Amino acid sequence: MKIYGEPVSRLIEELSRLPGIGGKSAQRLAFYIINLPTERAESLASAILSAKRDVKYCGVCCALTDSDPCAICANAKRDAKIIMVVEDPRDMAAYERTGEFFGLYHVLHGAISPMHGVGPNDLTIAALLKRLQNSDTGGAVSEANVSRAIEEVIVATNPNVEGEATALYIAKILKPLEIKVTRIAHGVPVGGDLEFVDEVTLSRALEGRREI
Numbered sequence: 001m002k003i004y005g006e007p008v009s010r011l012i013e014e015l016s017r018l019p020g021i022g023g024k025s026a027q028r029l030a031f032y033i034i035n036l037p038t039e040r041a042e043s044l045a046s047a048i049l050s051a052k053r054d055v056k057y058c059g060v061c062c063a064l065t066d067s068d069p070c071a072i073c074a075n076a077k078r079d080a081k082i083i084m085v086v087e088d089p090r091d092m093a094a095y096e097r098t099g100e101f102f103g104l105y106h107v108l109h110g111a112i113s114p115m116h117g118v119g120p121n122d123l124t125i126a127a128l129l130k131r132l133q134n135s136d137t138g139g140a141v142s143e144a145n146v147s148r149a150i151e152e153v154i155v156a157t158n159p160n161v162e163g164e165a166t167a168l169y170i171a172k173i174l175k176p177l178e179i180k181v182t183r184i185a186h187g188v189p190v191g192g193d194l195e196f197v198d199e200v201t202l203s204r205a206l207e208g209r210r211e212i
Helices: 006-016 023-034 038-054 089-098 125-133 143-149 161-177 199-207
Strands: 079-086 103-107 152-155 180-183
Touching: 006 023, 079 089, 079 125, 089 103, 089 199, 103 125, 125 161, 152 161, 161 180
Parallel strands: 079 103, 079 152, 152 180
Antiparallel strands: none
16 A cells, blocks of 8 residues: 555655665655645756756767767867876766866766676777877877877776776777876775765875876
8 A cells, every 4th residue: 555645655666766765765855845845846857857858978078968068078278188087977076176187088987897797898988099099180090199189098987996997997908009098196095986085185196196
């Protein structure tokens, strides 16, 4: 028997599907939403639908955006000779909050994890390689002109087993292009996620990056 009736039960069920939301939290959120003024509930629903409909992946860096290319890739003031590779759009946002990095980004949307069935082909590594190979103004694929266009790739994957495996794989496939590949220093705590690290620690990790 559905104690609260079909609409409320359905709302609780849908909310409980969200990551990190258990049954009790879903129930609490459901009652909060129900008690919202109608205009606020409609605004929330509209925001969800708009994000789902209008947000897409940047054709350059694969970040989430409502314009293509995204605002960072389209910014002529950014240093196009340096690309930071991150696992998740939230990691990119974390580095943007530091105000210390002025290059471009590439979002992998995950990390290599054989245990979870995630391999290089499940990430945007191929798109990164293609981006580097076509980075010169003429768009020709050439190891010589690639090295002139991009001077450094910073691998800022999380400092855990999956992040390290991903960093080593990227360094290996980029080696023939003779591009400098660096890894963020471990000022970031091992086993942690970048989105939860404070700006000072992220800045120090960026400053202490090393070549791999």
